[in-house]
Amino acid sequence: MRYEEIKVGDSASFSKTISESDIYQFAGLTGDFNPVHVDATYAETTMFKERIAHGLLTGSFVSTVLGMKLPGSNSVYLSQSFSFKAPVKIGDTVTAKVTVLEKKDPKRILKLKTEVYNQYGSVVIDGEAMVMKLIK
């Protein structure tokens, strides 16, 4: 999508069902083996009662939308805020949604609302991103 074609209010999304394998692969990739993610016996003793996904695993689907859909290829992250509102558990289906809040010409910078919902429509992450489109 060309920068000029993008309008305030445009949105795009990406959905993914979180598997046990996704959580273990993310732990292996990042080295974050926090027991709340990978130790079912420990996780039962927490307020969540079962293992939960890493916050940044769930948040990574915002990057998927930004890089693949809106603003799409040739975009680079400038900043991202995340507020983790509710846990994501194995088998949950999350949807990352990105909405254009503001365009800052002429540097082709976009301010975007970034939210992730679960299958019940509850927000699990909210935040904002600033992204620059490298090519017109």
Ligand SMILES: C[C@@H](O)CC(=O)SCCNC(=O)CCNC(=O)[C@H](O)C(C)(C)COP(=O)(O)OP(=O)(O)OC[C@H]1O[C@@H](n2cnc3c(N)ncnc32)[C@H](O)[C@@H]1OP(=O)(O)O
């Ligand atoms: C580092 C990694 O290995 C770990 C992870 O990735 S964990 C995965 C990502 N995180 C989560 O999945 C947690 C999601 N959030 C929740 O489940 C809930 O927010 C909560 C259970 C942690 C808290 O919910 P609740 O008990 O309802 O919270 P309260 O509204 O009563 O607030 C308690 C105090 O915490 C403050 N707070 C709550 N949420 C946030 C937030 N997102 N950011 C900043 N602060 C938050 C809240 O203000 C309360 O503080 P206060 O001083 O008592 O007012």
